Amino acid sequence: MKRIRKYWPPIMILIIFETVAVTLWLTKNNLFYLFNFSYIGLSISLGMFLFIRKYKHARRIVQLLVGLYMLVYLGLICNENMQIEGFWYYFFTGVFEAATIHYAVAKIFGPLIFGRGWCGYACWTAMVLDFLPYKVPEQPRKKIGWIRYITFTLSLAFVAALFLAKVGKMESIMFWAFIIGNAVYYIVGIALAFAFRDNRAFCKYICPITVFLKPMSYFSLIRIQCKTDLCVHCGKCRRVCPMDVDVTDNSRKRENGTDCILCMECVKSCPKNAL
Numbered sequence: 001m002k003r004i005r006k007y008w009p010p011i012m013i014l015i016i017f018e019t020v021a022v023t024l025w026l027t028k029n030n031l032f033y034l035f036n037f038s039y040i041g042l043s044i045s046l047g048m049f050l051f052i053r054k055y056k057h058a059r060r061i062v063q064l065l066v067g068l069y070m071l072v073y074l075g076l077i078c079n080e081n082m083q084i085e086g087f088w089y090y091f092f093t094g095v096f097e098a099a100t101i102h103y104a105v106a107k108i109f110g111p112l113i114f115g116r117g118w119c120g121y122a123c124w125t126a127m128v129l130d131f132l133p134y135k136v137p138e139q140p141r142k143k144i145g146w147i148r149y150i151t152f153t154l155s156l157a158f159v160a161a162l163f164l165a166k167v168g169k170m171e172s173i174m175f176w177a178f179i180i181g182n183a184v185y186y187i188v189g190i191a192l193a194f195a196f197r198d199n200r201a202f203c204k205y206i207c208p209i210t211v212f213l214k215p216m217s218y219f220s221l222i223r224i225q226c227k228t229d230l231c232v233h234c235g236k237c238r239r240v241c242p243m244d245v246d247v248t249d250n251s252r253k254r255e256n257g258t259d260c261i262l263c264m265e266c267v268k269s270c271p272k273n274a275l
């Protein structure tokens, strides 16, 4: 029984995703939602299962399964703009479809449960950035996080301007915005990673989606907790953290707490099993 109990988290995640899949399938009368959320739920559950089995590339497998599916299948083949511009587009048209559902589940309300799990396990931008050599930042954090508000505003202004100008062929524009937007993200993300010697520099300073993700994940149900009675203050957890989180502080206001991507590197590295 004890052996089965440790697999409860992946089973629970699968049940949650299947509930969303079936609910959306039936309410929207669209089989796509059943396939989409079942696939994502299965991928995440598989990753959690592999992590429990101590397979060291578990997170990377989920990143590739979900990230490639979203980028190649939903983005390039199905022509869905899943970036923030796509969210604004559907938001302005008043349609609760594709990007709006994706944002609601992964980036706005979902983080109340699983925090920045999206950033650790599903984002197709980070899927590439995590292959770069600076898995742990080699320089102190810069105070330029305000740039995210500029990129956020620009994305909103871009789509609002298209609507105000009553531009035609919006579907085609949004598709090309997705292609060009992704290319820009990859170029800027890779350049910043090398400039700041930090794979996740783009996530820390530029990504507009963090304007949603950070405040919502502040209240996250799932978070890494420190058993302070076991901790010997060796500092190893902080040294391996890609996001500079002070995970030994259990308060919600802990340093860079809303940047935790639940990658579990700190948990794996703690010599006292305190996390």
Ligand code: SF4
Binding pocket: 118, 119, 120, 123, 124, 125, 126, 202, 203, 204, 207, 208, 209, 210
């Ligand atoms: S911060 Fe942005 S780019 Fe980085 S993982 Fe999250 S959504 Fe992706």
Ligand code: SF4
Binding pocket: 226, 230, 231, 232, 233, 234, 235, 236, 237, 238, 248, 269, 270, 271, 272, 273, 274, 275
């Ligand atoms: S690695 Fe473990 S023991 Fe060391 S500071 Fe972090 S929580 Fe404490």
Ligand code: SF4
Binding pocket: 224, 237, 240, 241, 242, 243, 244, 245, 247, 259, 260, 261, 262, 263, 264, 265, 266, 267
């Ligand atoms: S190493 Fe730990 S604290 Fe840092 S992002 Fe990963 S899970 Fe969060």
